[in-house]
Amino acid sequence: MKNKACVTIIGGGVVGSATAYYLAKNGLTDVVLLERDYLSSGSTGRCGGGIRQQWSERMNVRLAMRSVEHFKNFEREVGLNIEYFQGGYLLLAYTEEEEALFKKNVAMQQEEGLDVVLLSREETVRKFPFMNLEGLKLSAYCPSDGHANPHLTTFGYARAAEKMGVNVLTHTDAKRVLVENGKIRTVVTDRGEIETGIVVNAAGGYSHQAGEMVGLNLPTESYRHQIFVTEPLEHILDPLVISFVNNFYIRQTGSGNFIMGQGDRDELPGLEITPTWKFLKEMSDKMPRFFPFLKDVRILRHWAGLYNMSPDAQPIIDRSNEIEDFYFAIGFSGHGFMLAPAVGEALAEWIVFGEPRSVDISNLSLQRFERGFTREKNVV
Amino acid sequence: MERIVEHPLLKFERGEKIVFYFEDVQMQAYEGETIAAALHANGVRMLRITPKGSRPQGLFCAIGKCSSCLMEVDGKANVRTCITPVKEGMRVRTQKGRGEKSE
Amino acid sequence: MNNPDLLVLGGGPAGLCGAIEAAREGLRVLVVDEGISPGGQLVKQTHKFFGNENFYASTRGMEIAGKLLKELSLYPQVILACESSVLAVYPDGVPVLDRRSDSTYLYNPTRLLVATGASEKFLQFDNNDLPGVYGAGAVQTLMNQFGILPGKSVLMIGSGNIGLIVSYQLDQAGVEVKAILEASSRIGGYRVHADKVKRLGIPVLLNHTILKAIGEKSVNGALITALDERWRPVPGTEREMVIDTVCIAVGLTPSAELVAQAGGQLKYIPELGGYVPLHDSDMRTTIDRVFVAGDVSGIEEATTAMIEGRIAGLNIVKDIKGKCNETRLEELKETLSAFRSGPTSSKIRSGLEKMDLVTQPARYVEGEVNRSGEFRGKLRPIIECFEAIPCNPCETSCPVGAITVGENINDVPVIDYSRCTGCGVCATKCPGLAIFMYQEREDGMALVGIPYEFLPVPEKGQSVYATGRSGEVLCTARVDRVTRSANKTNIVYLTVPEELGRDVRHIHVTNREESSLICRCEEITVEQVKKAIREGYVDFEELRRYLRVSMGPCGGRTCRLNTLMILSGETGVPVEKLSPGTLRPPAIPVSFGAIERNAKVTHE
Numbered sequence A: 001m002k003n004k005a006c007v008t009i010i011g012g013g014v015v016g017s018a019t020a021y022y023l024a025k026n027g028l029t030d031v032v033l034l035e036r037d038y039l040s041s042g043s044t045g046r047c048g049g050g051i052r053q054q055w056s057e058r059m060n061v062r063l064a065m066r067s068v069e070h071f072k073n074f075e076r077e078v079g080l081n082i083e084y085f086q087g088g089y090l091l092l093a094y095t096e097e098e099e100a101l102f103k104k105n106v107a108m109q110q111e112e113g114l115d116v117v118l119l120s121r122e123e124t125v126r127k128f129p130f131m132n133l134e135g136l137k138l139s140a141y142c143p144s145d146g147h148a149n150p151h152l153t154t155f156g157y158a159r160a161a162e163k164m165g166v167n168v169l170t171h172t173d174a175k176r177v178l179v180e181n182g183k184i185r186t187v188v189t190d191r192g193e194i195e196t197g198i199v200v201n202a203a204g205g206y207s208h209q210a211g212e213m214v215g216l217n218l219p220t221e222s223y224r225h226q227i228f229v230t231e232p233l234e235h236i237l238d239p240l241v242i243s244f245v246n247n248f249y250i251r252q253t254g255s256g257n258f259i260m261g262q263g264d265r266d267e268l269p270g271l272e273i274t275p276t277w278k279f280l281k282e283m284s285d286k287m288p289r290f291f292p293f294l295k296d297v298r299i300l301r302h303w304a305g306l307y308n309m310s311p312d313a314q315p316i317i318d319r320s321n322e323i324e325d326f327y328f329a330i331g332f333s334g335h336g337f338m339l340a341p342a343v344g345e346a347l348a349e350w351i352v353f354g355e356p357r358s359v360d361i362s363n364l365s366l367q368r369f370e371r372g373f374t375r376e377k378n379v380v
Numbered sequence B: 001m002e003r004i005v006e007h008p009l010l011k012f013e014r015g016e017k018i019v020f021y022f023e024d025v026q027m028q029a030y031e032g033e034t035i036a037a038a039l040h041a042n043g044v045r046m047l048r049i050t051p052k053g054s055r056p057q058g059l060f061c062a063i064g065k066c067s068s069c070l071m072e073v074d075g076k077a078n079v080r081t082c083i084t085p086v087k088e089g090m091r092v093r094t095q096k097g098r099g100e101k102s103e
Numbered sequence C: 001m002n003n004p005d006l007l008v009l010g011g012g013p014a015g016l017c018g019a020i021e022a023a024r025e026g027l028r029v030l031v032v033d034e035g036i037s038p039g040g041q042l043v044k045q046t047h048k049f050f051g052n053e054n055f056y057a058s059t060r061g062m063e064i065a066g067k068l069l070k071e072l073s074l075y076p077q078v079i080l081a082c083e084s085s086v087l088a089v090y091p092d093g094v095p096v097l098d099r100r101s102d103s104t105y106l107y108n109p110t111r112l113l114v115a116t117g118a119s120e121k122f123l124q125f126d127n128n129d130l131p132g133v134y135g136a137g138a139v140q141t142l143m144n145q146f147g148i149l150p151g152k153s154v155l156m157i158g159s160g161n162i163g164l165i166v167s168y169q170l171d172q173a174g175v176e177v178k179a180i181l182e183a184s185s186r187i188g189g190y191r192v193h194a195d196k197v198k199r200l201g202i203p204v205l206l207n208h209t210i211l212k213a214i215g216e217k218s219v220n221g222a223l224i225t226a227l228d229e230r231w232r233p234v235p236g237t238e239r240e241m242v243i244d245t246v247c248i249a250v251g252l253t254p255s256a257e258l259v260a261q262a263g264g265q266l267k268y269i270p271e272l273g274g275y276v277p278l279h280d281s282d283m284r285t286t287i288d289r290v291f292v293a294g295d296v297s298g299i300e301e302a303t304t305a306m307i308e309g310r311i312a313g314l315n316i317v318k319d320i321k322g323k324c325n326e327t328r329l330e331e332l333k334e335t336l337s338a339f340r341s342g343p344t345s346s347k348i349r350s351g352l353e354k355m356d357l358v359t360q361p362a363r364y365v366e367g368e369v370n371r372s373g374e375f376r377g378k379l380r381p382i383i384e385c386f387e388a389i390p391c392n393p394c395e396t397s398c399p400v401g402a403i404t405v406g407e408n409i410n411d412v413p414v415i416d417y418s419r420c421t422g423c424g425v426c427a428t429k430c431p432g433l434a435i436f437m438y439q440e441r442e443d444g445m446a447l448v449g450i451p452y453e454f455l456p457v458p459e460k461g462q463s464v465y466a467t468g469r470s471g472e473v474l475c476t477a478r479v480d481r482v483t484r485s486a487n488k489t490n491i492v493y494l495t496v497p498e499e500l501g502r503d504v505r506h507i508h509v510t511n512r513e514e515s516s517l518i519c520r521c522e523e524i525t526v527e528q529v530k531k532a533i534r535e536g537y538v539d540f541e542e543l544r545r546y547l548r549v550s551m552g553p554c555g556g557r558t559c560r561l562n563t564l565m566i567l568s569g570e571t572g573v574p575v576e577k578l579s580p581g582t583l584r585p586p587a588i589p590v591s592f593g594a595i596e597r598n599a600k601v602t603h604e
């Protein structure tokens, strides 16, 4: 095991792996990526894999659009087919409030150059005849949204980083970070120590705990989110479909399985990820109403992962004012997978060049919570 | 593949005689048998053709654990025929590839 | 009954006996079983059982089931439901799918007894998914439950008790068994079962395996081959057999996923069939409210399954009512321990020891191993020479006189470890190859030196399969060093996990067929798995996600263990050190409609 590195990244999810990749790509290869379990074992490996650019906050739209560029080029650039598919996202509006919000958002998103359109109920029905769209007001449809396989994305970044010289250490748990006079000295793991000056907290659901290692009280907490996958069927559903008021999202994977989930307002913060019957029951009662053909389709596997939440449901990408060279990319709620390429790129630039170059992420600073903030509304 | 008529130890108490259809061909079965068992008694062993490699597959575990016996039954795809009882008039088809969405 | 006192998962001998004990004390019990009729493996067994007279030995399996069911029916507060699958054990309850009404119901029992039995292991060869290739259980189901012949002429793979018994049953039903193939050099099952089959004129081909099932749409032949001592096909010995059915009987593995979902800890113990739930002698798992019994707690026999079921049942009574018939409980434990004390149970005993269960060891192992145990950490020989035979090279070869056979050459050797220097000369001299070198290391591994007389001699660092006393693969191991000897008995030193040190007695390198399927749902081949491992996917979960192996509708039931074996073979990490990955609910695919519909299970 390497016992000295310029940068140590805590967390082998998609964010940590993308950061490692972009560090190496920018010439900084003296990097160790620490993962306590296997790559993608955290939220990444448990997520829905959706990639959406339709957000209510401008910053998220930009980051997502930048990421989509990377997803498009992923196979050529990083060297692995990640089952990326631009089948679009279809957002369903059922209330007047939603209708107004969608109109406002779509206008803003179009300003940013996004290929998003509003569809009337009739247009939506014509396009997706197999869905029951009773009560629908309108929908927002963006064909360049899509999805990819989160495991393969993480493996792709990590393997490519490894090839450039990054040391990827799985089954290695970061236990403590030794700090002297506000400067990072050493990361202590269960398999040895790494002398290091720069640490990136990409610990996903454990970002708060990773912050505590250097004595910071980062404003993130985690919530269980459940999801399941059905047996494979012939391909019929191109877009990922979301309804915010009905609280669901659903998509069909490249292998034909349907993946779907919902948020649960009763969840308490914590690190518990055992799935429950309540979720399966609620989803089974609900989903066939919107997708009648699901009634006889069988559920194969059911699991849960953590949403790491900041106070405004938007990521925090910043470096600490108190601890020198302690970076963090955390609090991604339900959209860290899709943002990871742009975030990894920006963070790596920050570390290597002293500032993020490709996108502006100043709105995602930790300080925003002192100023007051608006919550991202387009979340399940 | 045939039914055992005489056995040194066992006596088979078969249910009512019924008919079902495999690929529209009428076949005989006894109430209480699984679809896969009834098909075997009629000499049918190939139950599905896999989606990727188009490999023929048939009964393997017979207790609903392996997915090798998935067939289309009365228009429904992905039915585990080794644990589903055969019923009068049932229409059974070889499943080719992934199940189509059922109507 | 939403909240029974006891929910029993599985209505085989173990589950039924547990239910009977609990019912006798007035507990409200719900037994669910996914089969069409209750009784588990018993209902398929037409032969007379071995075992303890008090536990229905010499009665036919199916009749035992009848007796247990009759006993259970005496208690009106018991519900026994068939065609009902337990989907999962969730923190908020245990959902049961009633297949007859295709609906589900959530139960919240006070105690859970998991008695789900075992599932069959799968084997890799070309076309192993061709229709006409069956698991032994499927053949029994067709034949003994439905009275339908699986084919006209059968090739049986595996000569363990199941392979032998099913061959006998096939013959009884009028099906020709062309041959029984056994990869190792001896019959795996009990001598008596083998004799029964041999009497029928069914040939048992030792050192043989199947390479390929032949046929377009279903089996009409098989390609078989002889194997050498290291389980490699001997070129030129391949031949075709005309058969229409291949029956795979290569062993069972516990169906422990529901215990894992409940939070119970599993451990890989090859002697017990694979991943087994850790439990104590009261059959309590690492989760307080969850008990196990029968094959799910380690592959064994119906007799032990029944005793374990009763032990679990009594403890559940004690948990709920505060007391139970302690005398009876003690008696049952003693019977169980006595049952296991014979030489044929040595595998079970060493398996259970790994769970820290107190077992009554057989005399012959005890003496030797304990004496050697006092010198823990010292490199020393283990002498496994227990029969009185006229032989003494060990005594005469030892340069420091540490081994004594004594005046009567028929006496067994006795060793003085305080004198032994660990030179290993005796091991190379023993004509019976009965002396093994042994040393515990500080990292939980042990060094085992094996006398080896085959070519090629493996090299330092090479990864080989470490096998046990009956040739069964126990783990993969790296060769630490090889000491060559002029008399050609070389000693190959392996590092193996200490728990396996006493059992590893030989090595071999298998040659798996590369184009055979490992995962029949997702159609993934052995070669694809190996390629991915070479690309760096050396964690089971990573491999699974990269290739989708074991992501199909079967939930990894047929391919998980085999994938782990390949991973172990390619990386040199023993299976027990690999993470087996998570076993996600539900245990059987269930439709949206069935979950939406709510109905309690119905009585049998």
Ligand SMILES: Cc1cc2nc3c(=O)[nH]c(=O)nc-3n(C[C@H](O)[C@H](O)[C@H](O)COP(=O)(O)OP(=O)(O)OC[C@H]3O[C@@H](n4cnc5c(N)ncnc54)[C@H](O)[C@@H]3O)c2cc1C
Pocket (backbone or CB within 6 Å): A010, A011, A012, A013, A014, A015, A016, A034, A035, A036, A037, A038, A039, A040, A041, A042, A043, A044, A045, A046, A047, A048, A049, A050, A051, A172, A173, A174, A175, A202, A203, A204, A205, A206, A210, A225, A226, A227, A261, A304, A305, A306, A307, A329, A330, A332, A333, A334, A335, A336, A337, A338, A339
């Ligand atoms: C059910 C569900 C559905 C989702 N759907 C989507 C979606 O459709 N689209 C989308 O974009 N996002 C989705 N998300 C969110 C997305 O999964 C996450 O935002 C994203 O994966 C976060 O990536 P990460 O690398 O930051 O975290 P993680 O993937 O959680 O990675 C962090 C890693 O750090 C490791 N770690 C933690 N502490 C330590 C330590 N001390 N030492 C070593 N290693 C450590 C963990 O083991 C973990 O592997 C979903 C999330 C869930 C739970």
Ligand SMILES: Cc1cc2nc3c(=O)[nH]c(=O)nc-3n(C[C@H](O)[C@H](O)[C@H](O)COP(=O)(O)OP(=O)(O)OC[C@H]3O[C@@H](n4cnc5c(N)ncnc54)[C@H](O)[C@@H]3O)c2cc1C
Pocket (backbone or CB within 6 Å): C009, C010, C011, C012, C013, C014, C015, C032, C033, C034, C035, C038, C039, C040, C041, C042, C045, C048, C049, C050, C051, C084, C085, C086, C087, C115, C116, C117, C118, C161, C162, C165, C166, C255, C293, C294, C295, C296, C300, C301, C302, C303, C304, C305, C587
């Ligand atoms: C061919 C053969 C010959 C044998 N011969 C002998 C012999 O001579 N003597 C002897 O002592 N033993 C013999 N045995 C072994 C003996 O049959 C088993 O050890 C014994 O049946 C194990 O009992 P059990 O109750 O643990 O499991 P099983 O009998 O396997 O019962 C488990 C039950 O659980 C049910 N189940 C599993 N999962 C679920 C779920 N999710 N939901 C609901 N139900 C579920 C299954 O349908 C099954 O009915 C033989 C076994 C075989 C295969």
Ligand code: SF4
Pocket (backbone or CB within 6 Å): C380, C381, C397, C398, C399, C400, C401, C402, C403, C415, C419, C420, C421, C422, C423, C424, C425, C426, C427
């Ligand atoms: S190892 Fe050497 S010293 Fe020890 S008993 Fe054998 S021959 Fe004697």
Ligand code: SF4
Pocket (backbone or CB within 6 Å): C383, C384, C385, C391, C392, C393, C394, C395, C405, C412, C413, C429, C430, C431, C432, C433, C434, C435
């Ligand atoms: S030489 Fe081998 S076989 Fe002979 S007595 Fe010694 S240990 Fe036994």
Ligand code: FES
Pocket (backbone or CB within 6 Å): B058, B059, B060, B061, B062, B063, B064, B065, B066, B067, B068, B069, B070, B080, B081, B082, B083
């Ligand atoms: S044969 Fe295995 S599920 Fe039916």
